[in-house]
Amino acid sequence: MNAPIETDALVIGAGPVGLFQVFQLGLQGMACHVVDSLPQIGGQCMELYADKPIYDIPGIPVCTGSELISRLEQQIQPFGASFHLGQLVTEIERMPDGRLKVTTSSDSVFSVRCVFIAAGVGAFLPRKLAVEGLHAFEGQQVFHQLDDHLNSANQHLLVAGDNDAALGIVIQLAHLSEDKPASITLMHRRDRFQASEDNIATLHALCAQNRIRFVAAQPTACIASNGRLTGLQVLTAEGLTEILPADLVIASLGLSPRLGPLADWGMALERKQLPVQTDTFSTQENGIFAVGDINTYPGKKKLIVCGFHEATLAAFGAAALLNPEQKTLLQYTTTSSLLHQRLGLK
Numbered sequence: 001m002n003a004p005i006e007t008d009a010l011v012i013g014a015g016p017v018g019l020f021q022v023f024q025l026g027l028q029g030m031a032c033h034v035v036d037s038l039p040q041i042g043g044q045c046m047e048l049y050a051d052k053p054i055y056d057i058p059g060i061p062v063c064t065g066s067e068l069i070s071r072l073e074q075q076i077q078p079f080g081a082s083f084h085l086g087q088l089v090t091e092i093e094r095m096p097d098g099r100l101k102v103t104t105s106s107d108s109v110f111s112v113r114c115v116f117i118a119a120g121v122g123a124f125l126p127r128k129l130a131v132e133g134l135h136a137f138e139g140q141q142v143f144h145q146l147d148d149h150l151n152s153a154n155q156h157l158l159v160a161g162d163n164d165a166a167l168g169i170v171i172q173l174a175h176l177s178e179d180k181p182a183s184i185t186l187m188h189r190r191d192r193f194q195a196s197e198d199n200i201a202t203l204h205a206l207c208a209q210n211r212i213r214f215v216a217a218q219p220t221a222c223i224a225s226n227g228r229l230t231g232l233q234v235l236t237a238e239g240l241t242e243i244l245p246a247d248l249v250i251a252s253l254g255l256s257p258r259l260g261p262l263a264d265w266g267m268a269l270e271r272k273q274l275p276v277q278t279d280t281f282s283t284q285e286n287g288i289f290a291v292g293d294i295n296t297y298p299g300k301k302k303l304i305v306c307g308f309h310e311a312t313l314a315a316f317g318a319a320a321l322l323n324p325e326q327k328t329l330l331q332y333t334t335t336s337s338l339l340h341q342r343l344g345l346k
Helices: 016-027 043-048 065-075 164-174 197-208 260-264 304-322 337-342
Strands: 005-012 032-036 082-085 089-094 100-104 109-117 123-126 156-160 183-188 213-225 228-236 241-245 248-251 255-258 288-290
Touching (some): 016 043, 016 065, 016 109, 016 304, 016 337, 156 164, 156 228, 156 241, 183 241, 213 241, 288 304
Parallel strands (some): 005 032, 005 109, 032 082, 109 288, 156 183, 156 248, 183 213
Antiparallel strands (some): 089 100, 228 241
């Protein structure tokens, strides 16, 4: 277990509302860290709407999800928030001094004065192949994305998926000039893909050159020897049983939102959402706030602009909670010298 990181606030979720929460906390002079289950910032905007137009962001007639995240990331730069990505918050515990101890799946530990849950509809977790026993090889021979640390040289590589990420992996590896895999197989239950026309055309060309093999099949069992995965037994679209060699499996099946460990934090839930007070967006737990799609209250609307409003009031609520002896003043970024200083303008 790592030494605790002490900070004013921890924001759980790096989607648009979580990022705007960082901005509002910065205006209140509160330092924060951000944790997200995904390996990059952006939340649903990046996973579901990266290239799709959004028309209801104030002052921006139209932008894509990725453009919105880029602008929000630029907006929070003056505040120097630290990001801890690819981690799930597994435990929140009240300490004797009133602070909150927050632990993540990567053994990061935070000692914070307040927590802001901006987890959307829950943590986005990789969809996994439903094959008994395959989980035992997670992180050793079974992965969910291709990264620089994964050595595929002379390995039988099996990629499962029909999206651009899956096709991109096999295409990238097929074009290696050195340290090539022994074989590259793409597997999906049918020969239709939810990918770009360019990637599909490239895949077909590489298959015709025997540089990639595509198999329309579903996995039914693991094949292992001496404690190592050696292949997957599959049922093909023709109803035949076949064993595909696999030293490495990359399950690129997309992401699924799940409530995850939030359900085990001991907080009151209503239909898998956190009820809040609408003046501060605080939960029943002192010092824990909930903003965005994860919260619920009468009249709740699951819109990004509503989440921005919630993050603003939550930051004011936290400032009043943490500094009860100070009057929380409403200041404007157009005229406040203090806010200009915090924004790095003076």
